[in-house]
Amino acid sequence: MNIPSSLADKIKSARNVFVFTGAGVSKESGLSTFRGDDDSIWNKYDPEINATPEGFYSNPALVWNFCRDINLFTHAKPNPGHLALAQMESYYDTFTIVTQNVDCLHEQAGSTDVVKIHGTCDLIRCTKCGHRAPASNFDFTHEFTPDNLPKCEKCGALYRPDIVWFGEYLPEEAINRASAALQRCDLMYVIGTSGEVSGGYGFAQHAAAAGATVVEINPKRSSLTYFADYHLAGPSGEILPLLLDILKNS
Ligand code: NAD
Ligand code: ZN
Numbered sequence: 001m002n003i004p005s006s007l008a009d010k011i012k013s014a015r016n017v018f019v020f021t022g023a024g025v026s027k028e029s030g031l032s033t034f035r036g037d038d039d040s041i042w043n044k045y046d047p048e049i050n051a052t053p054e055g056f057y058s059n060p061a062l063v064w065n066f067c068r069d070i071n072l073f074t075h076a077k078p079n080p081g082h083l084a085l086a087q088m089e090s091y092y093d094t095f096t097i098v099t100q101n102v103d104c105l106h107e108q109a110g111s112t113d114v115v116k117i118h119g120t121c122d123l124i125r126c127t128k129c130g131h132r133a134p135a136s137n138f139d140f141t142h143e144f145t146p147d148n149l150p151k152c153e154k155c156g157a158l159y160r161p162d163i164v165w166f167g168e169y170l171p172e173e174a175i176n177r178a179s180a181a182l183q184r185c186d187l188m189y190v191i192g193t194s195g196e197v198s199g200g201y202g203f204a205q206h207a208a209a210a211g212a213t214v215v216e217i218n219p220k221r222s223s224l225t226y227f228a229d230y231h232l233a234g235p236s237g238e239i240l241p242l243l244l245d246i247l248k249n250s
Contacts, residue, residue, distance in 0.1 A: 024219075025192035032070065072161065094184065
């Protein structure tokens, strides 16, 4: 793919970068997206049952089995897209990744300023007292039934995944950090997100209106493409290393 020279100039001259990522950036690590691809998770599972508090409280075993089936707790590896983002950091004053992903692949790749607005799969949280425990303390490979659900080691109530389900508030501290990064950014990357859930639309609209350069990386168009100055149509694992090369060669 040829990167337009006007975009290469913006990439080199920017100082504060806001990266907004979604499930697509982890696709090349073997994790399925929720929407937009033939093997997307919501083509096979009902989000109302598997990703809402109501669904969980009416059938927690089913939701834990869903988490197991979509490999929420298995360990994927960062792909060249995550690794390129981690290396880009050193070329800018600030480089904040705001991710909707609950995998830990940006951190594993070496990114240091990662804001997780939808929680994380490396922890589970008590539904009553809020105690958090490492997911790695538990076995998520077996079939869950009402008799073997993970229970809080402090109070005995049910544990749940420490992720944000549909209908739940986004974590306040994460949103504050994302807003601060948004105010200062002069370059925004929107990578691998359909833009159909929380925040994306507002982030891209705000950055575009404030004059930041908005670059989308996604093989398909999304609901955020409208705000993009550049749409680089292809997989992020191939395109991000090309953008890193621009910085390395400058
Ligand atoms: P989404 O599933 O709604 O959309 C994925 C987007 O990625 C689509 O637009 C698709 O065209 C694009 N895409 C597919 N392959 C790509 C590639 N190789 N490179 C770049 N883009 C590619 O994802 P979303 O917008 O993040 O929203 C889904 C929600 O599901 C989020 O809240 C997220 O937390 C959660 N989720 C997380 C993971 C994860 O942690 N890895 C995986 C699935 C879903
Ligand atoms: Zn508890």
